[in-house]
Amino acid sequence: MKQFISVHDAGDVNQLVQEALSVKQTVNHQSHLGKGKTIGLLFLNPSLRTRMSTQRAAYNLGMNVMVVNLDKDSWQMEFEDGAIMNSTKSEHIKEAAGVIAQYCDIVAIRCFPGLVDRDWDYDEIVLNSFLKYCKVPIVSLESATRHPLQSFADMITIAETQQVAKPKVVLTWAPHIKALPQAVPNSFAEWAIATGAAVVITHPEGYELDGQFTEGATIEYNQDKALTGADYVYVKNWSSFADYGAMPEVTGDWLLTEEKMALTNNGKIMHCLPVRRNVELIDALLDGPNSLVQRQAGNRVVAAQTVLKKILETL
Amino acid sequence: MKQFISVHDAGDVNQLVQEALSVKQTVNHQSHLGKGKTIGLLFLNPSLRTRMSTQRAAYNLGMNVMVVNLDKDSWQMEFEDGAIMNSTKSEHIKEAAGVIAQYCDIVAIRCFPGLVDRDWDYDEIVLNSFLKYCKVPIVSLESATRHPLQSFADMITIAETQQVAKPKVVLTWAPHIKALPQAVPNSFAEWAIATGAAVVITHPEGYELDGQFTEGATIEYNQDKALTGADYVYVKNWSSFADYGAMPEVTGDWLLTEEKMALTNNGKIMHCLPVRRNVELIDALLDGPNSLVQRQAGNRVVAAQTVLKKILETL
């Protein structure tokens, strides 16, 4: 594996998931594959799960880890080609990324979207600048449009628990108090579709995702109808793609409840966390026996370790 | 040892101190007990000594270390059961602590009191939430009401230097410019009492500590009388427990001086640091031959390493 920024780097998703399940058997047996190798974990945004699970995965492989909060420890960055740098931005990505590549064997980066300029976000300017100027394997720790390590962990979680060959997987929009990126739903959709699951996406009008991520899924505006017979219900808020970053007014109550879950096929609950309890879904579901959220989080180490292992094998 | 949050986890304190003195002989000889194990050091508040000494102790045991400034690197946390999470708090402790437990073999956490709501602080809501939801051994790096690694290091320091079997140990309140927690004096009192020392606590009216920590100690409002014949003088400011978090007006001058120390039995000076020079006590005492403050700080590594060793032995 030469990089890991989307499902397109995963090869055959089901095969990669099987490989992860085998990594999971020995996840905590420290390996020597990464001995003498250093990963840089670069954060332009806050992180808890991603930070800790990726660091743990790297340690499990014997790697050294450098964590840099690029937003706080270092300098503000310029991304525009040809810029006259007379503003608050002290360093151009060309220099920063080129330099970092010389200090790390692998670079992993978190760069959220601004949710203001859709082209800027969907062109993945930050991530692509690193891909261009940082000449070592790049791993996304969630970029403007995707969160592939999360989605990979989600697929591992489904594979571990699925009781039918082609489960019905429903991605349902949930309420929230502020505008969130589309990265998690985009990414979940493309990964779930790639596994061959029957993917249904349900959300209010105005919250359609970018079609490039949802090809092969069914879009169903009626939440009840979508949930009916579901084996997995992935709960997630996101802001509008069409009216970019906005939160168009919503008709009906999208809070996920036990009544709604009664429509499912004893459906399992999934969420990438952090979750707004009793805003997105109710406590009873999160704390109930069908909740997979902690298992998903645990599988973040497995996903990261599988990816790092496959990259280390090519170094 | 299954956790380390107070003197009640220490077993026989004098025996634990002896074990620490034996650990100290080989403190820097890197061990392999912690190989492949990871400790998460979580900070909700600033730290210098605790951060560095615990990290060093973990390294000395061969562990991997993840340092997370939960207040800055991650999300604000909700602690209330059943909360409708529509405020600025993005993640519930249930999720966060459960997740962290999956990434760490041991979790150490610093969580200061707010000094506003006494029940909230003295119920140790944050620490107890971690104990409840984070199913790995928990080590306190100072919580709302106690600072056990500091107190353990203090007891090691006394054991190394004491010249009588039952020294007179005086904890004296000192002036400060802002309201400080009671964690250090609470903790010091219960540890010193547990060693069998003759413990005297002196402070102005209104600064009485919670009685649960001081049972077995003598409370003496006259500082001169308290200091007379002291073998050890532990200097520390704290705010009021009764008028919670307030700084009631004080009669007399509580700054510790050489004149006052002349009353002692050539008493040794102790302080947990950071210290306000010439506000709590004068330079000449801190820099003099009877000052143990640097030795106390050095013993922080020994205390942490002993605790981590005993926990690792149970994993």
Added chain:
Amino acid sequence: MKQFISVHDAGDVNQLVQEALSVKQTVNHQSHLGKGKTIGLLFLNPSLRTRMSTQRAAYNLGMNVMVVNLDKDSWQMEFEDGAIMNSTKSEHIKEAAGVIAQYCDIVAIRCFPGLVDRDWDYDEIVLNSFLKYCKVPIVSLESATRHPLQSFADMITIAETQQVAKPKVVLTWAPHIKALPQAVPNSFAEWAIATGAAVVITHPEGYELDGQFTEGATIEYNQDKALTGADYVYVKNWSSFADYGAMPEVTGDWLLTEEKMALTNNGKIMHCLPVRRNVELIDALLDGPNSLVQRQAGNRVVAAQTVLKKILETL
């Protein structure tokens, strides 16, 4: 090597550079020289290259690393002797430095100048306080008046690329939007002079560096004349030393361009980074074949690793 805070700790500079070139051959082959040893990297200011290159160098030597952002993770420090500490500064350097020495085998520190009080800065109060109270080898990660790891990396870069025995090395002032320290030019000048290069320093009137760093160099106010025949052109902004920290008005255009570089002997471009593109020099020079800036940055690991190796050998 007992410390590394200036060229005066380097011994014979050319010999040290040769040693570095030999370290470079095996820079990434993890050594065991630092096994069981811990370095503390202390930052009072932001850092990217220095932070990551020194951490990588320490890992390459098998060391453990503690990174502490003293400005954010810990307490504000007092440096004045005899201070009555009733302000916002919670800890005196005497305590902090003494404590840190007990947790680390080597301490490296970044402490920029305030550019307000020249005596305070040029007396190197912060660095010298660490040298006085922190009784382990100290490495400067850039102090108020010098940046020796940068300069060492610069000398390695010149040694690798020079085509004549005594190259003409020109340090040229460049425009900037804010007042910068003199640490990099001071340091570069004294290191370059020590190698025996023909050093010319060019800058507008009012930007003269402190003479202690430039003895042996030629000062030439005419940039064109200075650049003529140059083998290396080191581009850097700095603020006034005479009118301390000010940015006196400048006559003429000091932006480095291809036209100006045409005067040189096919001169190589150097810069310590971060660089303001098209403010200090134009894109075409930074991105052109004669730019050494990425090589300089890469050599930061080599410089740090050589220094740490030589210090470890004395422990």
